[in-house]
Amino acid sequence: MSQPSSSVTMYYLRKIVVAGLIIIAVVWIATPFVISILYAFSSTEDYYNFRLVIPLTYTFEHVKALIDLGAGEYIMNSIIVALMTIGISFLLGLPAGYAFAKYVFPGKDPLKLFIVGLRMFPILVIAVPLVTLYIKLGLNDTLLGVALAHTAMALPFVVLITSSIFAGIPKDIEEAGLIFGLSRVGVFFRITLPMALPGLAAAAIFTFIMSWNEVFIASVLTFQHRTLPAFILTAAQASPDTIKFAAGFIMILPAMIFVFIARKYLIAMWGITLR
């Protein structure tokens, strides 16, 4: 007789445990965001007042201080680098992704593994040779140089993601294009690409955020033409905490806006990838 009631208890217990785990995960992820945003706008007195956890007066002066230090220019640099990274990595990665998705060729699987394997080496290891090489090529302290380095980091990701997006587009759909008057290239641009666009947009946004967040290579390779993270790393290090929080806020804002816009594309992309 106790069998049914205990199974009901188990059912609710399980629900409570799951809900609890979800709450812990959300708090874990959200707390740093909330704290940095709160303190980025907190007045300095409130921030240093030990009796206040949540500040009562707010100000834009920390963000403004950063802008006065030239953050605006560095934001532009970061955007330019990120866009160049997307451009170059897509130019190189899309054809590779398409080839992996649609063609059978010898060495396909080892090559795929090799591409993932490239991410195995810590960037620290290649930093010094990279700088030497860049100086020889005249690429040091240029935005293009940073973009190329970021491309090297993003490319494996772009290849794998786009290949799974292209693999999700049925062969018949492309062959119908061939039958009804298109060449292979025509099929790619008029059938495959429009269908892949949502997924590609998501991949582009990921590339953007990766480039936007990357700090080490950007710091090593640039001196005057810094990207935002490289600037913040040097500028905020010696600054008061509130400035650090303001810098953090400037860093996460674009990422949050992008993710917010791209939510449904992200879901679409994972849907395709996981199939």
Next chain:
Amino acid sequence: MVDVHLRNIVKKFGKTIAVNNITLDINDGEFIVLLGPSGCGKTTTLRVIAGLEKPDQGRVLFGDRDVTLLPPRHRNVSMVFQSYAVWPHMKVYDNIAFPLKIKHMPKNEIDKRVRWAAELLQISELLDRYPHQLSGGQRQRVAVARAIVVEPDVLLMDEPLSNLDALLRVKMRSELKKLQRRIKVTTIYVTHDQVEAMTMGDRIAVMNAGKLMQIGTPEDIYLKPANVFVAGFVGTPQMNFFEATIKEIKNVTLLDAGDFKIDLGSKFVDILKDYVNKTVIVGIRPEHMVPKELMPPSLKDVAFIKGIIDFVEALGSDTIIHVNTGSMILVVKISGSHRYQLGQNVSIAIDLDKIHVFRKDTQNAII
């Protein structure tokens, strides 16, 4: 509109031979069905005709134009895919118009043709929708409209009805056939469904294991199968097969099947005289046998086999009875209005005009 000729087509995928030396002549305006079990090479043959696969050997001719190495877009062919392959990012109208747009046809001409095709397929009211808003049957119609709007020389269909439900399939079967008659386009239709093949094809090409088994009208395929494979593949329930030894006594041929002997009389003596004392495969369709008491008076040339009813399948319109003759089961199809009991003794009359005899070694038809 054009006649299509396949000359010794061979297509291999690695070590597997998908199409093994197929030669086939298809007349202008003909509806030909490539019929066979899955993996028999019928779809590959179609793709070779479409230009989606290059044959390893052989030629494809459209009229006297050799198209073997031409890409699909230069062949003026159309295709209806099994999955429909309607482009999901275009509205129905744009799907149908797309092949014409690529040909840079003037806009008003495109519009006229799209509306003509849409009307023919009864999808005029769907032109403004996206494919994901359509049912499977409607998508199918869009795919057919797109295929005919270009007025192709050859229309290719790859199991176009297999994803539809049973009722819709029957409806589309007759519609497609009527449509083909109306626009008189040379049509090559791939299916594994013998009913589709029998009802739609002007001629049927039966394939197995990459080889062409037989080509002929549906009637030929049904009444005069060229070999055991064709005889067994076409017709439901399947033809009964059993081995028998041929005996000749005083100008009369006997088929000795062990359990029973069939007296063929004298009419096959000449044809079968080379096979005397040899084992052959005998085939007889379930619908060409009947219990003695139900024999129509017109049926004269018969032989009788005795047996016990082992199993009865009452299908409503038909009744299938399984007759145990001792060591084998013969399946007999009769009208559904007759009742038979399990264990009942019956004498089954075989229509000797409809009996088939095949060589045991080559499996080819003798009679």
